[in-house]
Amino acid sequence: MNAICGQEVSLVSEVPGTTTDPVRKVIELPYGIGPAILVDTAGLDDVSVLGEERKRRTNQVIDSTDIAIVLGAESQVMKPLLDALQSDSVPVICYQGESVEELLRKVAQAKPDEQEQWLTGNLVKTGDIVIMVMPQDSEAPKGRIILPQVQVLRELLDRGCVPVCCTPEWLQGAMQSLKANPALVITDSQVFKQVEAALPKDCPLTSFSILLAAAKGDIQTFVEGARAINNLQQGARILIAEACTHVPDTEDIGREKIPALLRKRIPDLQISIAAGNDFPEDLSPYGLIIHCGACVASAKVVKTRIKKALRAGVPITNYGIAIAYLQGILDRVALP
Secondary structure, three states: OHHHHOOOOOOOOOOOOOOOOOEEEEEEEOOOOEEEEEEEOOOOOOOOOOHHHHHHHHHHHHHHOOOEEEOOOOOHHHHHHHHHHHHOOOOEEEOOOOOHHHHHHHHHHHOOOOOOOOOOOOOOOOOOEEEEEOOOOOOOOOOOOOHHHHHHHHHHHHOOOEEEEEOHHHHHHHHHOOOOOOOEEEEOHHHHHHHHHHOOOOOOEEEHHHHHHHHHOOHHHHHHHHHHHHHOOOOOEEEEEEOOOOOOOOOOHHHHHHHHHHHHHOOOOEEEEEEOOOOOOOOOOOOEEEEOOOOOOOHHHHHHHHHHHHHOOOOEEEHHHHHHHHOOOHHHOOOO
């Protein structure tokens, strides 16, 4: 880690067990690799009291790993990790003492081919006018626009569209300023019903969360998961999975608004929250998983979590799709 970064990132010593939790470093790498997150994990030969917990944390990193650089690959203790990486189709580079330059060239060769994928899919084309409805409530950081809105706005500009941005209160004014209906309206999921009610029935509507769900996950699995809400019984356990880490407040969509919508339909639900890198190893107690848009997580993370849910027989859906279903407008929503 330190050699690749050219700076002291990870603490190094001869004492076994020096590295405890995974150490992460955001960095721009050469040879066409580009922006990356390096993760230095604890070793797997730790026999201390906390050794098993450190191994668990190391194995947890696999869920978000695109390429693995493995030290000590010949040792028997590494075999379970190598088997797990292989079963998850993660390219493995066994470090054999080569220079950093040679190592990074191997990483560049192992990097999966990335096909350009538009978040907005086939919903827009060059010259289209697109309205983006962006509430500026207490969850919106002051002076900034949240990442999904930034990503979609930039994409619309790159695709030669004409984006029109407004808050829900100014949607009618934005519509009236246009000579015809926009080609698409993209809204924050939390105001889905309000926005849908203000639009003509033939005006295509979707949400930022749904665009991300289609790009990073499996949209049809998420739609089927949302329809499974109808099968939930009183007392069922629901997992709200957030890929990011933030301190929530009273307007939080995942911790406040979605649970409130669910409990209107099914009383006495038990709601659990998993944030950031946390995701339960045992999913069997849950009747449903509702995942965020994962704007800060990779597609690998989302797809791995989908696989785990399906393997456990637990329906999984997405914030935007779940809200649309709960508000009775899922069939009205345009899917990429």
